[in-house]
Amino acid sequence: MAPADLLPEGLAAAVERASGARVTAVRPRGGGGASRDGAELDLAWPDGRTASAYMNYDVHKAGAGDDAAFLREAAVLRALSGPLAGAGVRVAPYFASVADQRALVCGMVSGNDRFGGIADARQRSALARDFMAQLAALHRIDVAEAPVAGMGPVEPAEAFIKRRIAALRSANSGRAWDPLIHLSLNWLDANVPTDMPAPVIVHGDAGPGNFLFEGERVTALLDWELVHYGDPMADLAMLCLRMLFQGFVPLPEAFAAYEAAGGHKVDLARVRYWRLLFQTGFARRSRYDDPDAPPPPNLGMNLVYSTIHRRVLSEALAEAAGIDLPPVALPEAPIGAHDRSFAIALADIRDSIVPRISDQQAAVKAKGMARLIKWWRAIERFEPGFHAAEKQEIEAALGLEFANHAAAWSAFRDEVAGDRIATERAIILCNAHETRDAALMADAMGGLADTKFAPLE
Structure with missing residues (x-):
């Protein structure tokens, strides 16, 4: 397989035009954060110079911000690698950028990130x-x-x-x-x-x-x-x-x-x-179910990050507004009807699939799929009880009764949008909602499930 075949169509050629170097090897890697794909490249220039590089790219523009954000990123790395190098800010040396595919190519730097x-x-x-x-x-x-x-x-x-x-x-x-x-x-x-x-x-x-x-x-x-x-x-x-x-x-x-x-x-x-x-x-909610949105490179991790950010936001907003949050009811529930099938799928990913994957990017995606399966399992088991508790809380706050949870949540959204509900009550209900969503994702989040902002003083 040619190196270019391991990248989105046209990307290798665009990198060659931008850098003036030939791409001689491509090794797909996990990308930056939850939004970007990545690859290690070997580059060779006509004058005989060679270098290894790392490239982040986001051909779908999923979660990467606007075009100006990418241009700022490329600009500052170009400057800190060149005219502003005397400032002493250490960065990976800038090689090239391809704006229309959000691709940024920089030299490899030794070091650990953990x-x-x-x-x-x-x-x-x-x-x-x-x-x-x-x-x-x-x-x-x-x-x-x-x-x-x-x-x-x-x-x-x-x-x-x-x-x-x-x-x-x-x-x-x-x-x-x-x-x-x-x-x-x-x-x-x-x-x-x-x-x-x-x-x-x-x-x-x-x-x-x-x-x-x-x-x-x-x-x-x-x-x-x-x-x-x-x-x-x-x-x-x-x-x-x-x-x-x-x-x-x-x-x-x-x-x-x-x-x-x-x-x-x-x-x-x-x-x-x-x-x-x-x-x-x-904390903007991931629209994984939006048919018009491009799929994120790793849906499992995307949902983990989004869920954590939303729960922490609800807590930080309450702190900023001087609101004491009450405990959130998390009703227990029996094991779901499909629990064994979820368990088998998770065991297959853990014991048979991931150990045999040599492609790092594929292994990352497989682990992301395991997070999704854990989430689906929790939804089957706990979501009906969580929805029932939330429906009761909204009914108490609005003084109305609703046929089902969807109707109650829709009415709550309308009241907040019209600023017709007290801010304190609205923030408390939002926190309860995000706490329950986080509980559904808790198994998938592992050690991140209870993370909070560290004390400032």
Whole structure:
């Protein structure tokens, strides 16, 4: 099989045109996060130079943001690999980008990305200090004097916030309209921070899992797809989100290291605000059942991330609004009628399929399928009882009776959309809804099932 045959049609040729190098080998790999595919490439230039590279790509544009976001990512990596290299921000060297297929090709960098696997406490602290120093170095770049070519105009953080809220409101429409997103955007709109500093380059997805390291030194910051100009506190807030999925040092220690390395004074109120804004964006419900939406590369992991983000958003919104959340009823239920068939399928994936797969990308997808099967099993067993409990709660809140759960949930959505229900009651009902959805996904999430934001102080 020719190397080009392992990639979407036309992608290898486009990379060759953009890089000036011939693609001599392709090894498919798992992509970045839940939205992007990936591959390792071997490249050969006419002058005899060769290099190995990693390419993220998203030919369906599934979950990767707008075209401008991709162009910003390519632009900042090009700059930090070249004219801004003196800033000391370590990145994988930029080779090429293909905008119409969201393909970004950078040189391979040595290092490990599993911070959580470090057992030595001294190494963890030293490495965390170096990572926070990298963020401080990024935030010290004077973009007023030297804006990054291709990243667009430098604008105040308030403009980014207003545009982001407007975009999320616009997207929260039609069949996918979401009361939790609506309530969160209402709070964010009413509480925009004031007196933010001059804008800096914000990595946008900084934290464990998105940097490589060797020993106590960061070798490269990765995954710049959310880069933008804005408030430096936004990167500290994103660190909180990354820590939902991977361990790091305690946040007070990380923040102190950031300030000691020359970063901005940490403002916890702004960190909380950005944390909620980013969480609202990540918590948009996955439309896996939308026939017009392209399928995500890994539906199982996509649903895991979405479910966690939504539950945590409901909790963070309640905290921001000063609401004490009551316990959520999770009715027990007998084993479902098809439990044995689910168990057999899971055993086949675990014991026979995954051990025999040499293709890393296929193995990742097989594990994602196992997560889906666990979810389907929980739906069969628990969803009827969960729906009954939620119907009763909505009836009590609205003072009405409904024929079934679907009618009750539809009426609740209408009341929130019209701002006819008290905000506190609405947030409590949304939290109960997301807590139950998370309970259905708990087996598929494994150790992530109970993850929460780490304390800020």
